[in-house]
Amino acid sequence: MARSPISSRPGRPARPLCHGGTVTGPRFERVAIVGVGLIGGSLALDCRAAGLWGSVVGIGRTRANLDLALSRHLIDEASQAAAAVAGADLCLLATPVGSLVAMAAALAPYLSPGCLVTDVGSVKGGIVEKVAAALPREVDFVGSHPIAGSEQHGAVAAHNGLFAGAPCIVCPPAGARGAAVARVCDLWAAVGARVEVMDAERHDRILAAISHLPHVVAYALASAALEREGEACGRLAGSGFRDTTRIARSSPELWRDIALLNRDALLAALDRFELHLAAMRAAVCRNDGEGLAAQFAAARAAMEKIDE
Structure with a gap:
């Protein structure tokens, strides 16, 4: 991913388009969303409405989509640089499943120790282990798959409540820390998903x-x-x-x-x-x-x- 400066949305602090009820869940101070589309953008709206996320940086290749994400208050900052993940305590990989392993490798040098990384891909076999292997040992990776997608895509498709009542499958790689698995489960449960943990093959x-x-x-x-x-x-x-x-x-x-x-x-x-x-x-x-x-x-x- 090419390097570029981070841009921010000017004006008042970011806010979601609409607000939901009181939700409890894990708190993350700085979140990096790699691929701000239907899934990543919708998760940002719900978590920001619930006060679970602090600042959010969106990372992607398409400037127009990032600008739209800024204007819709999905993110606070936008960048086309892998280095923009630095300092995040949560990194959401919401890119196409075919690019996940390469993306993890590109981000690895910039991820902060203790960062929790998860994805939203529709295939897990082989991928969760390869992504985990591409990341530093001091970074936790736990695969996840919210089953809430549609034929729509991009920041324009993001909306509140996408995950309410939807299944979300969590697929930990071998050796994943129990605390990291629990945090990923709690993240999806906080936005109303029905969470199940299962192995990648199943x-x-x-x-x-x-x-x-x-x-x-x-x-x-x-x-x-x-x-x-x-x-x-x-x-x-x-x-x-x-x-x-x-x-x-x-x-x-x-x-x-x-x-x-x-x-x-x-x-x-x-x-x-x-x-x-x-x-x-x-x-x-x-x-x-x-x-x-x-x-x-x-x-x-x-x-x-x-x-x-």
């Missing part, structure tokens, strides 16, 4: 099924549906099509990296999906209404069970 297996597979399917569905008569399909599509393809508007580069970094778990999930799709196709080919309805009913029952 995280990736579950996320392949509930996030990575749906994104791949959404991209394929959008391509298949709009390949012919795209203009007419777009004009006539109702909520069913738009709901199931909404996430096909997500960043192709981000989801390319996620798919390849979680390749084995995603391939296993795709295999299961293809089996179910093939069974439904076979029932249609046989004109087997009873068999097709049974498959639909089984899927519906599975969905109703998780809603109980």
Whole structure:
């Protein structure tokens, strides 16, 4: 990351766009957010509203996004320099998952002893251990993944309350200090997330099924549906099509990296999906209404069970 001077938002002290209720959680005096987008910006709004964060510096490559973050009071200072993390007691890595290890290595020389580092990436296998290894021993790293993303991105998408009721999975690397794990759990709990601690392999297996597979399917569905008569399909599509393809508007580069970094778990999930799709196709080919309805009913029952 190139070096550049830190810029600050002039005028009155930073404030969030709106204020929530009283929240308790860990206090951090100086926070560095690397990648001020939907997740990092929304966390800043909630933590600042609750009085849990002191000063906040946003670090990123895009000057326009940093300027927007300043104007929206997500951060107090903006920089394109890795050195801007110096002095932070919390560093949030909110960059695309494909760049996390390299980013950690770039920040490592500037992180202060005792700093707590966490990320928000959607893949954990291999990554949490590599990030931990890239950081100084006197810095604590604990991986985390708030499951609250959307197809929207950038500082413009940040808003209060994003994490209220949302799951957040915490994935400590081997040898992580218990106190550091607890602080990361408390950070996400303070903004209303439902926190679970699990190992990276299980995280990736579950996320392949509930996030990575749906994104791949959404991209394929959008391509298949709009390949012919795209203009007419777009004009006539109702909520069913738009709901199931909404996430096909997500960043192709981000989801390319996620798919390849979680390749084995995603391939296993795709295999299961293809089996179910093939069974439904076979029932249609046989004109087997009873068999097709049974498959639909089984899927519906599975969905109703998780809603109980």
